[in-house]
Amino acid sequence: MVVPSPSPFAPPTDKAGLRARLRAERRAYAASLAPETRVALEADLAAALEPLLFAARVVAAYQPMKDEISPLAALARASALGKVTALPAFAARDARMTFRSGEASQPGPWGLLQPPLDSAPVTPDLVLIPLVACDPDGNRIGMGQGHYDRALEGLRGSARLVGIGWDFQLLDQAVPADPWDQPLHAFAAPSGLKEFAR
Numbered sequence: 001m002v003v004p005s006p007s008p009f010a011p012p013t014d015k016a017g018l019r020a021r022l023r024a025e026r027r028a029y030a031a032s033l034a035p036e037t038r039v040a041l042e043a044d045l046a047a048a049l050e051p052l053l054f055a056a057r058v059v060a061a062y063q064p065m066k067d068e069i070s071p072l073a074a075l076a077r078a079s080a081l082g083k084v085t086a087l088p089a090f091a092a093r094d095a096r097m098t099f100r101s102g103e104a105s106q107p108g109p110w111g112l113l114q115p116p117l118d119s120a121p122v123t124p125d126l127v128l129i130p131l132v133a134c135d136p137d138g139n140r141i142g143m144g145q146g147h148y149d150r151a152l153e154g155l156r157g158s159a160r161l162v163g164i165g166w167d168f169q170l171l172d173q174a175v176p177a178d179p180w181d182q183p184l185h186a187f188a189a190p191s192g193l194k195e196f197a198r
């Protein structure tokens with residue numbers, strides 16, 4: 001049987017190809033933002049999340065990498081609303097991710113600060129999740145090491161799983177899902193919150 005090879009000009013539909021394309025888009029977009037524009041977009045993100053923050057008891061977010069939208073304004077808002085806040089912590093780069101309360105005061109993997117490993121582990125009921133891309137069914141592409149898939153497995157019954165990104169990171173096209181992928185309940189971006197049928 002002759003299997004037609006994909007055109008080198010066709011946009012990617014596989015996970016690795018989509019990850020590479022959207023990582024490049026994210027890098028270019030973040031580099032194009034004036035610092036004050038970026039702060040304003042991150043404030044819009046926090047406003048879009050307000051109803052979810054209000055309803056939550058324990059909110060987990062993440063320390064942003066260079067090109068990611070920061071959820072830290074939203075996390076500060078959660079704290080002001082009296083919620084427990086948490087961040088990921090790793091004993092090693094390939095260790096299981098845990099969510100811990102406390103200031104991000106210690107160096108962790110990937111150059112990101114994290115709470116001390118002896119601070120309290122918490123079980124969030126709202127998780128703000130970094131992503132490279134997602135689709136309207138909540139399928140998510142991350143950085144490709146499965147850290148979030150593994151950590152979210154046990155939380156999806158009891159927590160709202162909300163992907164966070166710049167607006168263009170929610171794609172029109174379907175993202176392929178592997179059996180271990182944990183689908184998102186919603187996506188939040190500066191333009192607002194989109195709930196998925198999950």
Ligand SMILES: Nc1nc2c(c(=O)[nH]1)N(C=O)[C@@H](CNc1ccc(C(=O)N[C@@H](CCC(=O)O)C(=O)O)cc1)CN2
Pocket residue numbers: 062063064065068088110111112130131142143144145146147148
């Ligand atoms: N802010 C944030 N934290 C997160 C994630 C994330 O996507 N965002 N992750 C989501 O799962 C995990 C980290 N996953 C990562 C996977 C790959 C690379 C990576 O390839 N980084 C460099 C290579 C250099 C390096 O390893 O330091 C690169 O971009 O080429 C980074 C983080 C856990 N913490």
Ligand SMILES: Nc1ncnc2c1ncn2[C@@H]1O[C@H](COP(=O)(O)OP(=O)(O)OP(=O)(O)O)[C@@H](O)[C@H]1O
Pocket residue numbers: 140141142143144145146147148149150153178180181
């Ligand atoms: N629950 C799990 N148990 C064991 N291995 C897992 C689990 N979830 C994911 N993995 C492994 O993690 C690897 C990366 O998965 P994938 O490409 O879907 O990552 P990702 O969702 O993009 O990354 P991340 O979740 O870190 O943002 C896969 O090789 C997969 O085998």
